[in-house]
Amino acid sequence: MSDQTYVVDDLIAQDIDAYLDLHQHKTMLRFITCGSVDDGKSTLIGRLLYDSKMIFEDQLAALEADSKRQGTQGQAIDFALLVDGLAAEREQGITIDVAYRFFNTERRKFIVADCPGHEQYTRNMITGASTADLAVILVDARKGVLVQTRRHSYLCHLIGIRNVVLAVNKMDLVGYDQAIYDAIVRDYAEFARSIGLDRFVAMPISGFQGDNITTRSANTPWYRGPALIDHLDTVAVNAALDRDTPFRLPVQWVNRPDLDFRGFSGLIATGSVRPGDAIRVLPSGKTSTVTRIVTRDGDLDEAVAGQSITLCLADAIDCSRGDVIAPAAAPPQVADQFEATLVWLNDEALIPGRAYWLKLATQTVSATVQQPKFVVNVNTMEHMAAKTLDLNAIGVVELTADRPIVFEAYADNRTLGGFILIDKITNATVAAGMLHFSLRRAQNVHWQALDVTREARAALNSQTAHVLWFTGLSGSGKSTIANLVEKKLHAMGKHTFLLDGDNVRHGLNKDLGFTEADRIENIRRVGEVARLMTDAGLIVITAFISPFRAERDMVRAMIAPGEFVEVFIDTPLDEAERRDVKGLYKKARAGALKNFTGIDSPYEAPENPEIRVDTTREAAEDAAERIVNHILGHWMPVI
Amino acid sequence: MSDPLTLTHLARLEAEAIHIMREVVAEAQNPVMLYSVGKDSAVMLHLACKAFYPSPPPFPLLHVDTTWKFRAMYDLRDTMARDSGMDLLVYQNPEARARGINPFDHGALHTDMWKTEGLKQALDTWGFDAAFGGARRDEEKSRAKERIFSFRTASHGWDPKNQRPELWNLYNARKNKGESIRVFPISNWTELDIWQYIHLNQVPIVPLYFADMRPTVERDGMLLMVDDDRFPLRPGETPVMRSIRFRTLGCYPLTGAVESTARTLPQVIQETLLTTTSERQGRAIDKDAGGAGMETKKQQGYF
Numbered sequence: 001m002s003d004q005t006y007v008v009d010d011l012i013a014q015d016i017d018a019y020l021d022l023h024q025h026k027t028m029l030r031f032i033t034c035g036s037v038d039d040g041k042s043t044l045i046g047r048l049l050y051d052s053k054m055i056f057e058d059q060l061a062a063l064e065a066d067s068k069r070q071g072t073q074g075q076a077i078d079f080a081l082l083v084d085g086l087a088a089e090r091e092q093g094i095t096i097d098v099a100y101r102f103f104n105t106e107r108r109k110f111i112v113a114d115c116p117g118h119e120q121y122t123r124n125m126i127t128g129a130s131t132a133d134l135a136v137i138l139v140d141a142r143k144g145v146l147v148q149t150r151r152h153s154y155l156c157h158l159i160g161i162r163n164v165v166l167a168v169n170k171m172d173l174v175g176y177d178q179a180i181y182d183a184i185v186r187d188y189a190e191f192a193r194s195i196g197l198d199r200f201v202a203m204p205i206s207g208f209q210g211d212n213i214t215t216r217s218a219n220t221p222w223y224r225g226p227a228l229i230d231h232l233d234t235v236a237v238n239a240a241l242d243r244d245t246p247f248r249l250p251v252q253w254v255n256r257p258d259l260d261f262r263g264f265s266g267l268i269a270t271g272s273v274r275p276g277d278a279i280r281v282l283p284s285g286k287t288s289t290v291t292r293i294v295t296r297d298g299d300l301d302e303a304v305a306g307q308s309i310t311l312c313l314a315d316a317i318d319c320s321r322g323d324v325i326a327p328a329a330a331p332p333q334v335a336d337q338f339e340a341t342l343v344w345l346n347d348e349a350l351i352p353g354r355a356y357w358l359k360l361a362t363q364t365v366s367a368t369v370q371q372p373k374f375v376v377n378v379n380t381m382e383h384m385a386a387k388t389l390d391l392n393a394i395g396v397v398e399l400t401a402d403r404p405i406v407f408e409a410y411a412d413n414r415t416l417g418g419f420i421l422i423d424k425i426t427n428a429t430v431a432a433g434m435l436h437f438s439l440r441r442a443q444n445v446h447w448q449a450l451d452v453t454r455e456a457r458a459a460l461n462s463q464t465a466h467v468l469w470f471t472g473l474s475g476s477g478k479s480t481i482a483n484l485v486e487k488k489l490h491a492m493g494k495h496t497f498l499l500d501g502d503n504v505r506h507g508l509n510k511d512l513g514f515t516e517a518d519r520i521e522n523i524r525r526v527g528e529v530a531r532l533m534t535d536a537g538l539i540v541i542t543a544f545i546s547p548f549r550a551e552r553d554m555v556r557a558m559i560a561p562g563e564f565v566e567v568f569i570d571t572p573l574d575e576a577e578r579r580d581v582k583g584l585y586k587k588a589r590a591g592a593l594k595n596f597t598g599i600d601s602p603y604e605a606p607e608n609p610e611i612r613v614d615t616t617r618e619a620a621e622d623a624a625e626r627i628v629n630h631i632l633g634h635w636m637p638v639i
Numbered sequence: 640m641s642d643p644l645t646l647t648h649l650a651r652l653e654a655e656a657i658h659i660m661r662e663v664v665a666e667a668q669n670p671v672m673l674y675s676v677g678k679d680s681a682v683m684l685h686l687a688c689k690a691f692y693p694s695p696p697p698f699p700l701l702h703v704d705t706t707w708k709f710r711a712m713y714d715l716r717d718t719m720a721r722d723s724g725m726d727l728l729v730y731q732n733p734e735a736r737a738r739g740i741n742p743f744d745h746g747a748l749h750t751d752m753w754k755t756e757g758l759k760q761a762l763d764t765w766g767f768d769a770a771f772g773g774a775r776r777d778e779e780k781s782r783a784k785e786r787i788f789s790f791r792t793a794s795h796g797w798d799p800k801n802q803r804p805e806l807w808n809l810y811n812a813r814k815n816k817g818e819s820i821r822v823f824p825i826s827n828w829t830e831l832d833i834w835q836y837i838h839l840n841q842v843p844i845v846p847l848y849f850a851d852m853r854p855t856v857e858r859d860g861m862l863l864m865v866d867d868d869r870f871p872l873r874p875g876e877t878p879v880m881r882s883i884r885f886r887t888l889g890c891y892p893l894t895g896a897v898e899s900t901a902r903t904l905p906q907v908i909q910e911t912l913l914t915t916t917s918e919r920q921g922r923a924i925d926k927d928a929g930g931a932g933m934e935t936k937k938q939q940g941y942f
Contacts, residue, residue: 012909012912012913013909013913016905016906016908016909017905019909019912020835020838020905020908023831023835024647024649024835024839025647026647026648027645027646027647027648028647028651028652097784097799097800097802099776099780099783099784100776100783100784100826100827101776101777101783102776102777102827102829104831108648109648109829109832111827123804124802124804126804126806127786127804127805127806130806130807131807131808252658252661252662252665253661253664253665255691255692255693255694257693257694257695261693263693265661265690265691266658266661267654267657267658267808294692294693295689295692296688296692296693297689304646306646306650306651306654307646307650307654308653308654308655308657308658308661308690310692321665345804357813359809359811361809362662362665414807415807415808418806418807418809419809420804420806420809420811422811422813426815427811427813427814427815428803429803429804429805429806429811432804432806
């Protein structure tokens with residue numbers, strides 16, 4: 001057992017002020033210990049705490065008593081009992097959840113996340129790994145590299161831990177044999193290369209006996225590297241604090257105590273900021289200048305990554321929770337479709353297509369996940385096909401958010417690239433994700449904020465922009481009523497535009513056919529055109545069969561709230577077919593027209609349209625009058 | 640520091656705590672800060688004032704009172720509430736009051752009714768959905784395993800085997816109906832960090848943390864302070880003036896003092912570092928029900 005301690009007792013006793021000064025300037029290192037069950041994680045941590053005198057007499061007395069009652073080390077102290085805190089853990093002799101432990105050396109404060117080994121508790125291990133700067137991977141010298149060793153190494157690498165220590169433990173039980181140690185290191189190096197882990201530091205230790213923990217052990221004269229504590233004390237971490245990394249502040253909260261003060265609070269993710277810096281607010285793209293960095297202890301001249309601050313800006317621009325403040329010249333990307341790696345953390349498997357909450361930094365959006373491109377077999381690193389992601393599965397997927405989010409690749413920025421998925425019903429955190437890149441090729445096109453706003457344009461026209469979206473079967477009377485509506489609005493001096501289904505297919509959409517995918521794309525483009533026209537302040541009238549509810553909802557989501565008016569021309573199929581104005585039903589019945597809505601392709605009627613017109617009971621002229629009154633704000637009884 | 644972009648451990652801990660508090664204010668409907676008047680509460684309140692400056696912290700302080708705290712604690716509590724510009728809510732379990740529950744006659748029932756039940760009642764009374772607490776992971780074994788956002792069922796129970804994954808600094812604050820959240824912004828602080836922060840920031844704390852001559856009796860291996868005349872002296876017991884201080888503060892009849900001459904913060908820190916027993920040693924609560932005392936209490940709704 002080592003007599004070395006990390007706490008400088010003499011200095012504490014003789015000059016407490018000097019000691020406090022020393023402690024005050026310490027930096028912090030967070031690391032995790034992981035490895036297979038029984039590789040000795042808890043013992044190692046117990047040893048670190050014991051050697052650094054973080055265990056007090058009363059705890060030690062309780063530990064000695066517990067060791068005799070429940071311990072697995074005979075009469076010797078079982079350090080594992082010190083850290084296995086939950087009753088179930090002590091009974092089963094395993095670690096279930098991450099435990100956080102603390103100790104100091106002269107140079108650093110350490111936070112250790114003691115992570116469970118069992119595969120079923122991977123989600124707890126991921127929790128511990130996500131905040132770690134360094135990982136200590138333990139291997140039992142008698143057993144060598146096991147499945148769990150690989151799994152944990154891969155997860156650590158995946159979550160972006162760049163400093164890895166391979167601690168070959170229980171060397172005392174193999175007679176401190178160098179050949180055994182070398183073979184394990186060789187074995188691990190080969191595996192490490194296969195997952196892209198190009199650098200790690202290996203050391204032979206015994207957590208139980210204390211070899212190479214605080215000082216180099218006499219039992220391993222062939223080992224030339226540092227003791228574990230020396231390495232932890234000196235290893236360089238924190239690439240996120242690189243001065244070359246651009247400034248990123250995800251806005252958490254707007255501080256508005258009175259009308260004279262408006263500050264934007266958040267934790268700086270990367271980079272630094274000074275008063276006078278030109279900034280851009282994403283996703284709006286608005287620019288301004290930093291005027292103050294406010295703290296209760298006085299304004300700052302500079303703030304850096306890792307600090308929680310409040311910024312004031314020169315201009316009263318829109319900025320709220322979820323926005324990101326960045327340098328005007330170096331903003332992050334904005335997109336709504338991504339490729340990402342997901343680690344599934346829930347008993348209930350991924351349901352492709354279902355909407356989950358996606359939380360990234362301070363942004364929360366609704367997002368759907370497609371069927372995985374592949375899952376990774378963590379033991380063989382093979383890519384395998386899969387329809388879903390089960391508990392603990394790791395896969396690469398494409399995600400679609402319901403609105404654009406500000407992001408960066410996880411490899412470049414953990415804060416703007418790491419996200420969680422939350423089940424909308426159970427509220428459980430079901431997955432951890434790491435963004436790779438956006439799928440839209442427009443990733444470097446930033447939204448240009450315009451000085452003449454849509455409200456200003458609409459006001460000049462003395463009208464509110466709207467989209468009147470007519471939907472219904474072919475021959476239901478959409479075009480007829482839409483035409484009447486436009487004529488009435490035009491006569492009243494309103495600025496309108498009618499987007500007709502057939503006309504659009506002669507130009508903008510002439511490359512599209514009538515397959516399901518093409519019909520969806522047809523509607524998407526019309527929706528985007530309608531949105532631009534509402535930005536221009538127009539009242540847009542569209543007449544498309546638009547049979548699928550999902551596509552109509554997609555367009556509704558594109559348009560500003562309250563401006564989308566769904567008009568359901570509700571003519572029963574037999575009535576539309578009886579009218580058959582264009583003779584199309586006859587052709588479809590004869591099999592000459594494929595995918596014809598109502599015949600061999602479904603029509604999903606709107607569930608809650610703003611306006612419903614039953615053409616068997618209401619004349620076209622009356623319906624048009626009612627629709628006009630609806631958007632101009634006049635109330636009319638529903639017929 | 641060679642690299643100006645490297646923050647000290649205290650700077651990182653402060654930034655983390657502020658970030659946590661702002662997340663709660665942004666995502667919870669009705670947050671509250673549990674304020675026990677101890678040194679951890681003092682640091683937590685100081686951090687809250689920093690987090691929302693120049694606004695006052697946008698939530699009230701809640702003191703779940705047992706009527707048996709040290710008098711000096713009530714004094715500081717009222718001063719701090721006034722200075723912070725926050726509302727102070729004080730809750731005393733009416734049933735415990737009516738039945739005259741006290742630490743001398745009722746033992747564990749005292750903690751259960753005044754603190755555990757009192758806390759549940761207070762949270763339900765005002766409908767708080769998120770409560771900040773000053774617990775630290777270095778205090779006790781089950782706390783070392785608790786998440787920063789820790790969920791409680793409608794009956795305020797804790798399910799340690801089913802905690803949500805908590806990745807990076809992304810906190811999932813979405814609750815099911817009836818659930819509430821305990822949030823621990825200073826989870827990653829140690830006792831030394833707390834003292835150092837108080838020292839650096841001149842955070843006001845109860846004078847009982849500093850040594851002074853105080854009336855004491857020795858009972859069941861604990862040194863108790865006779866803080867008022869409700870203290871029933873046993874036959875043969877006479878209060879003796881001793882130079883003592885407290886490492887933690889709770890109900891005065893349940894809180895053991897240590898003999899000390901440390902009258903300044905550096906001296907207190909010096910003693911703390913050179914001491915050989917843990918700070919919770921003076922607390923009776925951890926030792927109930929064998930090794931799992933605190934875990935059991937938390938499952939029942941104790942903070």
